[in-house]
Amino acid sequence: MMCLRRASVACCFTALLVASASPVHADPDTPGWGFGGDDGTNQQADTDADGTVSVEVGGVVFDRSKNGGGERAGALTSSTSWSPPPCWYAPKYTPEQLQKYLESIWNAESTGHEWDTEQREKYNADDEKKGFNKDKSGKGYWWGAYYDDGYPPGWDECDTEYFWVDEGDPPPADVPNAVTPQVLAELAYAEIQVPGTEVTLAPAEATKVNLPTWAWLDAAEFKPVSVTASVPVLGIEATATAEPVSLEIDPGTKDAEVYPASGVCEINDGRIGEPYTKGKADRTPPCGVKYLRSSGDDTFPLQATVTWTIDWTGSGGAGGDLPDGEFGAVQDVVVQEIQAVNR
Template sequence: MPAVRKDRSAVAAVVASALGIMMTVPSVARAADDFGNESQNPRENTSGDKSGNDISASAMAIHFDQSRNGKGGGAGPVTPAGDWTPPPCWYQPKWTAKQFKAYTEPIWEAGSTGYEWDAAQRKRYEGGEPYKDFNLDKQDEGYWWDAVANPDRIAEPAALSCDKPTFWVDKGDPPNVPNAVTPEILGQLAYDRIRVPDTEVKLSPDARQTVNLPTWAWLDETAFKPVSVTASIDALGISATTTATPVSLRLDPGTEDAELHPASGECPIEDGRIGTPYTKGQGDRTPPCGLTYLRASQDGPFPFKATLTWKISWEGSDGQGGDLPDGTFGTTTEVTVQEAQAVNR
């Protein structure tokens, strides 16, 4: 088939997929129809096989279990350290033999992709060059694999880099192609679904701060816990769980006229917690995590920012695993600082 026709078809198909339109050209990157299903979706039979023996299309999609993810209105995605991004595209099982035949033949009959394209596809998947009759004689022995574009990176040229035509893989055989879906890729995709709770830092004083009076900062232990997302493909029996664990809190007073405690502004975990709650009588002590403003906020409140760093790792169903880039998530609060000659705390 001509290269120009293939490239134009790929672009059209990816754009259509991004808009949620059923694509009419096989063998190009797909997005939303193969990606992003939640674990609650039904595993219905979609092949047209009334016996129910044919595996459902849903079972070949990626499903995300977010039951242990961060929740609440303030929860949000982490910002990865550096310029790391999840993969722009990958290959995964898409159809059984019957499903691929049922999907492709109406496209040929419609003639919407042109005679040359259709003829080349018929040779490849029906005429024995190299596949014969969609591999129907191997219906229970494998799946047709296809490219999937990451919907979050659909506008990037890299989303079209997985351009290998639809191909067959026997069950249990490793796909002989780069970027085939693995637990590691699932772990990277789950990273993008991680949501962490709002960084609600407790301050004492909790209203107006006072010049030269230490402000204590700490995190509520009940919100200070790991979150995780599991990505899986039922048809392959593979999965990966990506976990984000809070490791340190960075304070930014919003002005250069302040001292940080510790001086780096990075409050580490100590005894399973970050910072120490203020108790009465500690007003003149230096807090293990906090800051001291050196001037009043006469021109308006200071934008105090608390940013939590999360260590992120993945563990796959194949026993493999490792670290992914740390992520950060912060909250900015307006802080008013007043002058005072004497303060009782």
């Protein structure tokens, strides 16, 4: 199996893995697989069965202890065209680890003699003491690309081969998405889970034509949530925090009126909407809907979407805002005609 001469190390490693049938991260069910692994230490490569691939040193670690939860929880969608990085660069190998990793590829003779020769020269592999920067062991790392589980769409965006960064120095300015507090904040954004957006309605089982229906969300669930992303070997981290600010209601039919008229219920005193209680029948709900016709034998698909603002703080006093996120759900609403009895 032959890679192109200018192919990246990642490409050639892929060829090796296919040939060996012992891939690292080959099973999506493996803990830590992909973007936001279950064990909180994703992006850390496991060792191959024969021990030829060393554990990567600089993966992003996520702390999700303050994340949202619940059966209907889900990830935010940016309200703009912005999206978190599909790939990024971080410390990946010590000199000894990179030597072990690359030599396993070269020894497999799957990448071609010419490419192997170029790579050996690049990493000064023939110098036993200085090759792979072994004379700098403990004073820096070889950096490489990490990917979320959405690649190959992000594959072409991080095609820079391994590069050395001395301990305490910033990565090269011309390398996109090298980990910084802001990049970590963007990765943390992608890990945020927010509670489901099924609103409570009154009347609950079925509402009536021309009768205002009150809508609200559980104030205990709709509070700020956050995720922290860090790279321990660099001592940097960032926390992205999502805070609910409004609920937008789409009644699912043009034959309806919403409260307020904009259909957007702003958060007030830590809650969205107001629970209905006895004695409020003659009041207009601060958040709700009034259907003007029956749903017949069907239902109307009410769409409830919560907007969350995102801000972040990070190492060295860094911080700022990221694009708002949205999360919504559809629930079926039965609307009946009011039955009148004539005597």
